[in-house]
Amino acid sequence: MIFVDGVGLAAATVDNPLAELPTPGIHRILGGPLTLEQCRQTDTLLLSAIDATLGIEGLPQSATGQAALFTGINAAKVMGRHVTGLPGPRIRGLVESQNLFQMAAENGFRSTFANAYNQAYLDALATGIRQPSVTTCALLSAGLAFRDFKDLGRNQAVSWDIVRDRFSEQVGQELAPIEAAEAGRHLAAVANRHCLTVYETFITDLAGHGRLGFTAEETVARVDGLVDGVAQGLGPSTTVLMTSDHGNFEESHHRRHTRNPVPLLVVGPLARCFADIESILEITPRILASLGAPG
Numbered sequence: 027m028i029f030v031d032g033v034g035l036a037a038a039t040v041d042n043p044l045a046e047l048p049t050p051g052i053h054r055i056l057g058g059p060l061t062l063e064q065c066r067q068t069d070t071l072l073l074s075a076i077d078a079t080l081g082i083e084g085l086p087q088s089a090t091g092q093a094a095l096f097t098g099i100n101a102a103k104v105m106g107r108h109v110t111g112l113p114g115p116r117i118r119g120l121v122e123s124q125n126l127f128q129m130a131a132e133n134g135f136r137s138t139f140a141n142a143y144n145q146a147y148l149d150a151l152a153t154g155i156r157q158p159s160v161t162t163c164a165l166l167s168a169g170l171a172f173r174d175f176k177d178l179g180r181n182q183a184v185s186w187d188i189v190r191d192r193f194s195e196q197v198g199q200e201l202a203p204i205e206a207a208e209a210g211r212h213l214a215a216v217a218n219r220h221c222l223t224v225y226e227t228f229i230t231d232l233a234g235h236g237r238l239g240f241t242a243e244e245t246v247a248r249v250d251g252l253v254d255g256v257a258q259g260l261g262p263s264t265t266v267l268m269t270s271d272h273g274n275f276e277e278s279h280h281r282r283h284t285r286n287p288v289p290l291l292v293v294g295p296l297a298r299c300f301a302d303i304e305s306i307l308e309i310t311p312r313i314l315a316s317l318g319a320p321g
């Protein structure tokens with residue numbers, strides 16, 4: 027599962043960087059860009075537009091959207107609103123009560139989070155200086171190990187920025203940048219060894235908000251390269267699923283989230299299992315069911 031923060035599925039207009047900028051990797055999979063017009067379903071390929079508004083007014087936000095995505099619980103409904111940023115105690119409580127990693131572990135599925143963590147961040151989490159993200163909270167509650175800088179150096183993890191340049195600056199240690207497709211092949215290699223592998227990147231949401239200097243061009247190139255590398259490296263029995271928590275990046279004329287649907291892109295033998303999904307709420311239960319967990 028590749029989670030890309032802040033990517034909606036919209037029509038191919040001049041406002042949509044996913045339509046306007048080159049995406050050769052996505053084109054190799056879909057025969058076109060990651061836009062509404064490409065929605066389709068075959069035995070091994072699915073692109074559908076799924077709801078991320080969770081039935082709540084206002085713009086969908088990260089804390090409630092990611093909690094919904096990784097728990098199957100409608101966190102926005104529980105909170106009565108969309109909650110921005112990192113999850114507070116109440117949403118963390120929901121995530122700790124059930125989440126994708128924890129339920130996968132309960133069913134005996136070997137799972138991992140492929141992102142490389144920065145040791146300073148882990149130290150800040152341990153002392154309570156930093157608050158965990160939804161995925162970090164899920165990983166902690168499932169008792170799974172964090173991949174770190176050393177794993178990244180051994181190509182057994184992927185950094186949040188995909189090509190390692192910003193991650194390297196962040197950790198203050200020299201790490202040679204890599205091609206996005208190479209990062210994708212590293213991710214595929216991890217995925218081929220696990221029942222369930224999750225990777226997340228939020229460069230798309232940062233670019234949509236105009237934060238940290240990520241341009242639409244470099245963001246599209248990184249995500250497209252990652253997807254291309256994953257597709258190249260996946261074994262025949264592995265399925266890749268890519269989705270998001272809310273729209274943002276797909277509308278370039280403003281810097282806010284959107285109420286657009288988000289893409290559900292599934293490539294591989296389990297694609298059919300996801301064909302009737304209508305909302306981000308259904309992703310976690312369906313992944314578990316597709317792996318063979320009793321419903």
Ligand SMILES: [Zn+2]
Nearest residue numbers: 032231235274
């Ligand atoms: Zn955002």
